[in-house]
Amino acid sequence: MCSETRVVVLFSGGVDSAVTAAVLARDGAEVHLLFVNYGQRAASGEERAARRVADYMRLPLSCLDLHALGCLGQGSLFESHAGSGEGFGESYFPHRNLLLLVIGAQFARRLNYNALAVGFIKPYGSPYPDTTRQFLSTVEGILVLESEDLRLLAPIIECDKVGVMRLAEKTGVPWRLTHSCDLSSAGRCGKCPSCLDLEYAIREVYR
Numbered sequence: 001m002c003s004e005t006r007v008v009v010l011f012s013g014g015v016d017s018a019v020t021a022a023v024l025a026r027d028g029a030e031v032h033l034l035f036v037n038y039g040q041r042a043a044s045g046e047e048r049a050a051r052r053v054a055d056y057m058r059l060p061l062s063c064l065d066l067h068a069l070g071c072l073g074q075g076s077l078f079e080s081h082a083g084s085g086e087g088f089g090e091s092y093f094p095h096r097n098l099l100l101l102v103i104g105a106q107f108a109r110r111l112n113y114n115a116l117a118v119g120f121i122k123p124y125g126s127p128y129p130d131t132t133r134q135f136l137s138t139v140e141g142i143l144v145l146e147s148e149d150l151r152l153l154a155p156i157i158e159c160d161k162v163g164v165m166r167l168a169e170k171t172g173v174p175w176r177l178t179h180s181c182d183l184s185s186a187g188r189c190g191k192c193p194s195c196l197d198l199e200y201a202i203r204e205v206y207r
């Protein structure tokens with residue numbers, strides 16, 4: 001990676017985006033974390049985790065409160081649970097990642113940074129349509145029409161959750177301080193896809 005990479009990392013307070021930030025920092029990038037409250041039901045738990053992890057990793061963090069966007073929310077990420085899934089699973093919220101990428105791109109411009117990173121990983125099932133390389137390159141193609149130098153990075157997109165946990169160990173990410181549950185701010189519910197994937201990976205890595 002170019003040593004002059006200045007990157008905003010979309011940071012949920014979860015292990016995937018924490019490892020993404022750690023890998024970029026390890027490779028010489030200047031990293032700034034961005035947490036967005038878009039009205040998701042676990043927002044308060046995610047934000048607390050984001051602050052804990054950012055402190056531990058000594059990375060700057062900005063938190064944007066856009067919770068009113070929750071009125072557009074669909075699927076199990078939101079209290080209303082309206083219009084869930086659309087065939088991709090309960091926690092799918094159409095256009096969420098597009099929205100977050102646009103917000104992240106605007107934030108990167110404000111900081112005069114030249115990259116925006118996401119913690120997309122390789123899922124165990126079919127990927128959501130907004131978590132693929134093709135999706136990212138399409139969005140990047142639109143963003144560069146206005147921000148010529150902006151690059152979208154997804155450094156762990158080829159890692160599955162077990163690989164992410166191994167990378168967390170290797171890069172010193174405090175995964176016990178992260179928050180990954182979609183349904184609860186208080187801890188792991190043990191039932192949502194995020195909890196199930198994380199618990200499987202913990203068993204695989206630490207058995």
Ligand SMILES: [Zn+2]
Nearest residue numbers: 181189192195
């Ligand atoms: Zn959960």
